[in-house]
Amino acid sequence: MSNSEHLDATFAALADPTRRAILARLASGEISVMDLAKPFAISQPAISRHLKVLERAGLISRGREAQRRPCRIEAKPLAEASRWLENYRRFWEANFQRLDALLHEMKMRDKKRSRNKGDHR
């Protein structure tokens, strides 16, 4: 897979809430496919589909033992994608913090105006 295809696959993998939940569980250690499926109200084939997406994105690896097939999180690609998302987020957060301050100013201005209106009764 080319670099950009990898990144693509990573973001696609992260876009689904069930897959994010699977990754969150795997963060605390290896879990077999059977055990992974347990808390989710969806079928095992559905879980397997999610696992395939995560595996193709290089975010998890699966053991070969057919019965237990432990799944393990692969931290590096996830960390990379997270870093990019975080940089992007921080960039926009700076803008929105300025907007917070501006909105506060606007609210104070409106409060003052309505107080003044009252005084001219």
Added chain:
Amino acid sequence: MNNPGTLKVVAGSDREIIMTRAFDAPRLLVFEAFTKCELLKRWLLGPPGWSMVVCKMDLKEGGAYRWVWRNDSNGTEMGVGGVFREIQPPERIVHTEKFDQAWYSGEALITTVLTEQAGKTTLTATLLYDSRETRDNVLKSPMESGVKASYDRLEELLASTVNRPPTR
């Protein structure tokens, strides 16, 4: 006390970036801040050291907008423009976006939705790009890289000017 909230950014499943943010203000004020030039100039900026020097907003469906930022220290400029596809005050704006320096391919379509509850506003902005790859490139290097690209180009220009043999 309402924490204005941290910005949440998610890469949507296709070609999208989705940003969600809460603001401690009524929707009308947030809409104003998004649509009036004198207010936009106060917050919609690039990395530190940039000011918005051009702001044109023809706030109607089919109307155009243009924003230009300038680097205070070296004069480099970065411009963007597009058209409003939908405007429903104070809840929805849909507009196209294309940067002069084209640091990402094609034209983006940006949908901004404001919802209000108990005097607080939630912003959901969906940025739709022409391909997954474009979306990923934008995420990898936001406006900063557009800024960097402009600066690099200026440096190239200066370098080529300096190295040109004298004409006298």
